[in-house]
Amino acid sequence: MIRHIARLVLACPKFWAIGSVITTLVMAVCMTQISFDIQPSATITSDNQTSRDLARFHDEYGRDDNDVVLLIEGDDLLQWNQLQQLRKLRDQLQELPGVQYVASILDVRRRTGSMIPLIPRDVADDGAGFDAETLLSELIKHPISKDQLISDDGKMLAMWARIEGDSLAVSGITQVIEPTKRFARQYETDTGATVHIAGHTAIRDDVLNSLQRAMFISCTAAAIVAFFVALALFRGLVAVVVVVTAPAVGAIWTFGLMAACGEQVGGLLTALPNLVFTIGLTDSVHLLLEMQNELRAGRTSRNAAYRGLVRVGPACWLTSVTTVIGFGSLMLSRTPSVAAFGMWTAVGTSFAMLANIVVLPTLVMWLPKRWLITNATATHRMSDWIERMVAPMVRRSRLTAAIGVGLCVLLLGPALSQEPDIVWTETIPDHSSSAVAMRHADDKLGGALLCYVTVRWPESYQMPDSQIIKATARAQSILRAAPQFSGTFSIGNVLASVPGRTMRDRFRMIDRMPEAIQSGLMNESARSLVVTARVPNDGAAALNKRIQGVDVELEALRQEFPDFEFTITGTVVAASRNMNLVIMDLARSLAVAAVLIFIVFTIAFRSIKTGLLSVVPNVLPLLVTAAGLSFCGYPLLITAALTFSLCLGLAVDDTLHLLIRYRAVRRYDRDARSAAMKAVRQVGPALVVTTIILFSGFAAMMTSPLPGVRLFAGLSALTLVTALIGDLLIFPAMLVVGSSSSESKD
Numbered sequence: 001m002i003r004h005i006a007r008l009v010l011a012c013p014k015f016w017a018i019g020s021v022i023t024t025l026v027m028a029v030c031m032t033q034i035s036f037d038i039q040p041s042a043t044i045t046s047d048n049q050t051s052r053d054l055a056r057f058h059d060e061y062g063r064d065d066n067d068v069v070l071l072i073e074g075d076d077l078l079q080w081n082q083l084q085q086l087r088k089l090r091d092q093l094q095e096l097p098g099v100q101y102v103a104s105i106l107d108v109r110r111r112t113g114s115m116i117p118l119i120p121r122d123v124a125d126d127g128a129g130f131d132a133e134t135l136l137s138e139l140i141k142h143p144i145s146k147d148q149l150i151s152d153d154g155k156m157l158a159m160w161a162r163i164e165g166d167s168l169a170v171s172g173i174t175q176v177i178e179p180t181k182r183f184a185r186q187y188e189t190d191t192g193a194t195v196h197i198a199g200h201t202a203i204r205d206d207v208l209n210s211l212q213r214a215m216f217i218s219c220t221a222a223a224i225v226a227f228f229v230a231l232a233l234f235r236g237l238v239a240v241v242v243v244v245t246a247p248a249v250g251a252i253w254t255f256g257l258m259a260a261c262g263e264q265v266g267g268l269l270t271a272l273p274n275l276v277f278t279i280g281l282t283d284s285v286h287l288l289l290e291m292q293n294e295l296r297a298g299r300t301s302r303n304a305a306y307r308g309l310v311r312v313g314p315a316c317w318l319t320s321v322t323t324v325i326g327f328g329s330l331m332l333s334r335t336p337s338v339a340a341f342g343m344w345t346a347v348g349t350s351f352a353m354l355a356n357i358v359v360l361p362t363l364v365m366w367l368p369k370r371w372l373i374t375n376a377t378a379t380h381r382m383s384d385w386i387e388r389m390v391a392p393m394v395r396r397s398r399l400t401a402a403i404g405v406g407l408c409v410l411l412l413g414p415a416l417s418q419e420p421d422i423v424w425t426e427t428i429p430d431h432s433s434s435a436v437a438m439r440h441a442d443d444k445l446g447g448a449l450l451c452y453v454t455v456r457w458p459e460s461y462q463m464p465d466s467q468i469i470k471a472t473a474r475a476q477s478i479l480r481a482a483p484q485f486s487g488t489f490s491i492g493n494v495l496a497s498v499p500g501r502t503m504r505d506r507f508r509m510i511d512r513m514p515e516a517i518q519s520g521l522m523n524e525s526a527r528s529l530v531v532t533a534r535v536p537n538d539g540a541a542a543l544n545k546r547i548q549g550v551d552v553e554l555e556a557l558r559q560e561f562p563d564f565e566f567t568i569t570g571t572v573v574a575a576s577r578n579m580n581l582v583i584m585d586l587a588r589s590l591a592v593a594a595v596l597i598f599i600v601f602t603i604a605f606r607s608i609k610t611g612l613l614s615v616v617p618n619v620l621p622l623l624v625t626a627a628g629l630s631f632c633g634y635p636l637l638i639t640a641a642l643t644f645s646l647c648l649g650l651a652v653d654d655t656l657h658l659l660i661r662y663r664a665v666r667r668y669d670r671d672a673r674s675a676a677m678k679a680v681r682q683v684g685p686a687l688v689v690t691t692i693i694l695f696s697g698f699a700a701m702m703t704s705p706l707p708g709v710r711l712f713a714g715l716s717a718l719t720l721v722t723a724l725i726g727d728l729l730i731f732p733a734m735l736v737v738g739s740s741s742s743e744s745k746d
């Protein structure tokens with residue numbers, strides 16, 4: 001089949017060239033419209049009960065991830081002049097378009113019949129008669145502000161602003177965050193206090209800004225470093241341009257189509273450019289080196305392009321098929337973000353293959369031969385060096401193969417012991433404003449992330465029935481007693497803050513509260529109310545363990561109140577549970593992909609033995625990367641799961657090129673050792689060149705300020721080296737062992 005494709009491409013080079021240029025230009029224009037404005041719920045949503053509980057909660061109470069939390073630190077925050085500036089800040093936030101309400105100590109009212117504000121608006125300009133110490137004493141005892149809006153020492157205040165909207169994209173958040181930062185800076189100037197902006201919205205705003213900036217800087221640095229390394233290896237500027245053009249075009253086509261389809265770039269899809277370019281570059285290097293060899297042999301440009309496609313094309317085609325099948329299997333995931341990642345990676349791999357088959361041969365045909373033919377001395381020296389490295393392994397093939405299998409078995413335990421985890425701030429720099437704010441919130445207030453227990457009652461009850469109040473109080477006591485849950489809040493706090501002889505009298509007083517605040521506590525039409533608690537930003541694994549403990553207590557509460565429904569939910573709860581599912585989904589899907597790749601190998605080469613032999617070099621990089629995480633004390637982060645995807649694509653590519661060349665050599669050389677060494681000598685330079693180029697690029701990315709990018713780059717570099725070792729040192733020995741005993745005796 002590849003012969004027909006090669007003839008088709010080379011028969012009409014102008015047609016393919018014009019088509020490629022037009023397509024690239026159109027897709028490049030489309031790329032300018034690509035958006036990083038991802039919906040926050042897109043990554044954490046899954047087809048499970050957790051997501052359905054969260055959706056029901058949002059229907060009844062609105063989004064809980066649209067809060068902007070201002071943490072204000074200072075020594076004299078309750079002095080009159082400071083309170084006046086606080087009121088100015090509150091009013092500025094309240095007037096912002098899109099802000100539903102702002103809650104602060106200014107909203108706390110006295111527990112008397114008049115319910116006048118605890119902090120009066122009308123006081124002498126110099127604050128005469130105002131007592132800050134008395135105010136602090138009242139605030140830290142008040143059911144509304146205690147553990148909610150002020151620290152016990154009065155040196156930190158919390159102001160919560162809720163943004164209107166359903167599942168706001170980052171652009172909607174930025175419209176509030178940016179002026180909030182300006183107002184906060186002005187408040188700091190006027191008072192000398194410090195303002196930290198925390199919460200989901202601040203993190204997402206930092207993620208967007210950091211992601212766009214870091215992706216541009218890191219990718220540019222990686223491209224520059226990789227370019228000069230490639231220049232040193234290829235000894236020719238034109239050759240470098242040719243080898244990177246095809247994978248770059250494939251990446252442009254992929255992102256252009258994503259933009260045209262309205263796909264938002266965020267979460268898993270941020271790794272797609274590197275993934276598509278990397279997969280495309282490996283095949284591009286193999287093709288160009290083969291075509292250069294044909295040109296040096298005196299063949300015409302057209303003939304060299306044709307022979308290069310025929311000799312290397314089958315391996316490139318089979319690599320793309322296996323990679324597409326592997327990543328395509330992710331589309332079966334119940335998590336939309338994982339399914340989208342699998343689909344677009346499969347599309348990108350296909351485009352990279354198409355660009356390599358169309359763009360690279362066309363360039364080779366049109367460019368002068370002297371521009372492409374570089375000095376072969378470096379390649380020959382590299383082949384000699386590789387041969388010296390591999391020869392001892394092939395001579396001791398059984399021992400080498402046993403070491404490879406043993407390493408896989410040895411690393412299997414640490415690799416499988418990895419537990420998934422995420423931290424909300426893991427993708428932004430440690431020194432970023434939101435990361436610093438989240439740490440302050442954890443230290444001073446016990447956290448700025450909210451989780452909820454919804455209490456739902458049957459139709460036979462109506463507020464304020466004593467059973468509803470009792471069930472709510474019991475749910476609140478469970479959260480209050482749970483470790484690392486702080487600042488519990490419910491309608492019970494409000495009822496305790498208003499006057500009235502009876503519960504019904506106090507319940508009527510709640511009507512005096514703003515509707516926006518009431519709606520966050522209770523929904524009588526849905527017969528439900530919520531208990532809120534804050535949790536620290538210490539990771540999904542830790543939170544899930546605490547949630548399991550709360551669930552046990554809630555199950556006992558369900559037995560006590562059989563007609564009631566108690567559910568722990570919230571964005572942070574759903575994200576913790578579902579992001580773990582995302583990571584495990586990626587890991588399971590990659591395991592399925594590995595099995596599918598084994599099946600493809602077996603069918604393509606009509607040999608189960610060949611399929612089995614290919615397992616070790618493909619699995620070893622995965623196991624080394626996972627075990628390396630374990631040894632370094634890292635949990636199984638989503639960044640690591642993405643690295644596994646890259647790892648699988650690279651390992652399969654190198655293995656296939658070596659295997660197909662080995663089988664081609666075996667047609668005229670029946671000695672397994674000799675055939676393995678010849679295959680390594682022919683294919684090895686391309687493997688080494690690809691690895692060095694990509695390694696240098698990922699090494700440059702390790703300078704990124706984003707922890708996630710640094711981890712991804714470091715793991716990818718480790719994967720590249722391990723894949724090279726597996727394919728150059730272990731796989732040839734396994735091929736020899738897999739041959740007949742007469743040809744593979746040690």
